[in-house]
Amino acid sequence: MSVNVLLVDDETIDLEWLRRRVLASELDIHVAGTANSGFLALKVLEEQRVDLILSDIRMPIMTGTEFARKAKAINPEVKVVFISGHEDFNYAKEAIEINACDYLLKPVEDKELYAMLKKICEEVEKEKEQARTFSETLSLVSEELLLRWFEHGDSGYAESYLRSILDPLLLDGTAAALVEIDDLEWKLQDVSEEVRRTEIRAIVENIKTLAMDTELGSLIIPRQTRLIILSSIAEELFLKRLTELIYEVAQTTDYTVTIGVGKYANDAQGLYESFQQAQAALSAKWLLGKNRLLRDTTEPSTQGAPWTSIDDTVSVMLGAIMDYDLVIIDDCLLDLLYKDMPYASKKGVYELIIRITSSLHAELLQRNENLYELLEWELHQPDVLFQFETVHDVHSWLRRRFFELSEKLYVKRQRQKRKLIDEIMSYVEEQLEKKITLKEVASHFDFTPNYLGHLFKEETGMLFSEYLNERKMERTCELLRDPTLRVYEVAEIMGYKNIIYFNRQFKASLGMTPGEYRKQNRI
Secondary structure: OOEEEEEEOOOHHHHHHHHHHHHOOOOOEEEEEEEOOHHHHHHHHHHOOOOEEEEEOOOOOOOHHHHHHHHHHHOOOOEEEEEEOOOOHHHHHHHHHOOOOEEEEOOOOHHHHHHHHHHHHHHHHHHHHHHHHHHHHOOHHHHHHHHHHHHHOOOHHHHHHHHHHHHHHHOOOEEEEEEEEOOHHHHOOOOOHHHHHHHHHHHHHHHHHHHHHOOOOOEEEEEOOEEEEEEOOOHHHHHHHHHHHHHHHHHHOOOOEEEEEOOOEOOHHHHHHHHHHHHHHHHOHHHHOOOOEEOOOOOOOOOOOOHHHHHHHHHHHHHHHHHOOHHHHHHHHHHHHHOOOOOOOHHHHHHHHHHHHHHHHHHHHOOOOOHHHHHOOOOOOOHHHHHOOOHHHHHHHHHHHHHHHHHHHHHHHHHHHHHHHHHHHHHHHHOOOOOOOHHHHHHHOOOOHHHHHHHHHHHHOOOHHHHHHHHHHHHHHHHHOOOOOOHHHHHHHOOOOOHHHHHHHHHHHHOOOHHHHHHHOOO
């Protein structure tokens, strides 16, 4: 595996000269980047894995030593070599303080440069090989003993053997991390058990390869749908590489992973506790989300929100569902599921959802609606909820279903309203030649006149009185076109007892008297 080198010098000519000489070394070296300032070099370090930095020590704004300190904070394992045109004791002293590997004076002879590069490349390769060898040489028996110890805390007769494995790791401190593949349950729910096992095995191996390529740890053990990682690299670098692994898995596979990590330990008991901490951190995925690195093991309160508060929120949400107010529905769900983060377990959320849906169902029954029939939903046994891995997943699913419920009720209501309006219009047609009022129609349909008048205006865009008058005039015109009927006979048919009032109403509506209408239409 190539050694990645970063070259830093504020002089463009010197930087290019150094790049060409490094590439001409015939060593297994890859120039990861060049930078003419410490600021640009730090960006390269944040984006790429760098094993060795060759940097000018005297640069404006940010000196080489200032840059090296910041570089070590990003990657404590990186090796630094300074190149300077000044034989200054203060520079050499600073280089020693930040643990630089070497200090070369310009002009640097090829022989001196290549000897230094060869030495550092050998050191880097040796360190990488040690990490690889330790992981690869562990037998299945060793892995099983470690797993049993982590999971049950009992090493039994094999305690001395386990210590021979762990002691080299614990010399410089080691932390445990757990890598879990997200959403396996629902992504593989429709495949056979054999296909499922094969797929999971392939995914785990793929992630293990990525983890080893990222040089994450000294030991990586697959465990069903998880991987256990034990790492002795510096904490900051370990966390950085775990984050890189999360990104790489998402970019190169169809899956994502969530990683829980414990604290660093220097003894076996501390490492056991680190594993427990990693498990606790990973369990927080339920609340904090997936496809991320989790370190916080603080458990939220499991008491949940008071039921009275839940009932109030459910009542508001029901009103929003009936009003087709999607924003308020979502606000209520956010309050129920996230306010003060009350539900630390799936069981708590399960009980909450049973409470919510039971309340909604009871309220809807009073309105002659059935929640489960509307959604074709069997939430009496909501197994689907236990396929979700986070509260966010549950929230997204409930939001879709309640939005669907609200829309169905809205559409149903609109259809019912339209059907009612159609029935009212049919009734008006039947009673058109009689004296008819809004009060009479409202009474016939068991509504108050105010509500029916409002509903009619909302659905048709016109007042009931305007519609009634319009239809009466249209029917009157039909009768007036019958030459066998006299005007006073038409008035009587349409329910007018006073011919003068009839003429006045007709003229107010059509701008002419009944006689003028007939004359205009040559009747």
